[in-house]
Amino acid sequence: MNENTMIENEVLQQLGKKAKQSARNLRSLSAEDKNEALLSMAKALKDNHEKILEANAQDIKNGQENGLSEALVERLTLNENRLEGIAGGLIKMAGLEDPTARSDGQWVNEAGLSISKKRVPLGVIGIIYESRPNVTADASGLCLKAGNAVILRGGKEAMNSNKAIVEVLQGGLAKTNVPKDSIQLITDPSRELAAEFMQFNESVDCLIPRGGAGLIQAVLKQATVPVIETGTGNCHMYVHESADIDMAKSILVNAKTHRVSVCNALETLLVDKSIAADVMPELTEALDEAGVTVHGDETVCGLVENAVPAEESDYTDEYLGYDIAVKVVDGYDSAIGHIEQYSxxxxxxxxxxDYQAIQNFLNDVDSAAVYVNASTRFSDGEMFGFGGEIGISTQKLHARGPMGLEALTSYKYVVEGSGQIRE
Incomplete structure (x- = not known):
């Protein structure tokens, strides 16, 4: 199927038609209209938390019966605190500046034309994601705030949760000027329909995958709709010979164990050879107390009694669980070489x-987010002040890092004249 092929699936056609109409309506709504809708959505989540938690409990039960991994069950799980956080995220979004209410620049050319570069919505955004039902609300809120309609395609393991959340959010929208069809959910979990969705160019303006490497690569290979790639997180921590070890230990445990199943969790620890014998036992003991299994190179295994010999895959893959790859490096250049190869x-x-080592690291490491003396768990749209995120992009075109509202917009040029013609 090429991008000129019309999608014949009736379900997709109906979703696309409603989304396109909603996107047109959203373009003409004020920031106040959209903010009112976000607040109404947040209230609906709070008022209907029992309905959502009951649906989520069924998904968890089904997942456990079907052998879903502990990490995926953790991603799937909602509770009162997480729902409160999701609702709070929508409230924060309502307080943010509307990205479509500003221009990126304005000037007058030699012909006397006034030219401005105005932020505009992308239109209809498709989100394909796995396991995490919080994405349903976060993505809906961000798309709406930026003036976009959204079609969601979540994983089958979270279908009951996603249905309940979308129904609740649409109920909140029904009380506002924002069309309730601005948020829609694909309820058919088949791969065939997902493949058609990826090629639904006639109605979808942009596709964003959120999930594991397999999902992201499948979307990149099959989609004809333009894709914003959100990447997997093989995140590294390098303990330089000048490090404050108490600080390193605190950051290490937080980055690895605060929430192991997310893409900004730490997966690899690199330690300078000059300090390894002194600090490795202390660092790995802290990991052991947190229930983390160390997969180490030969030097690490010689220093750490419970370490498991590391294989090549330990340095290439996301664990998304209570495991970490650990390696002793000869020095700064060796650490940078490892990160360059595996990050x-x-x-x-x-x-x-060490000031110079820090500055060199910031320049030498080409990642979407580069940290000094802080946990990688802060790679998050809400933590960056975006009110939430649509995903974390590891590509370099259009958007990079945690993607907030501006990443969900494009721009157009508005040109105003007084009868000018080109000679």
């Missing part, structure tokens, strides 16, 4: 006090 360009951190 997915998501988030990498140096723990150091």
């Amino acid at each position: 997915t360009g998501h988030s990498d951190v140096i723990v150091a006090t």
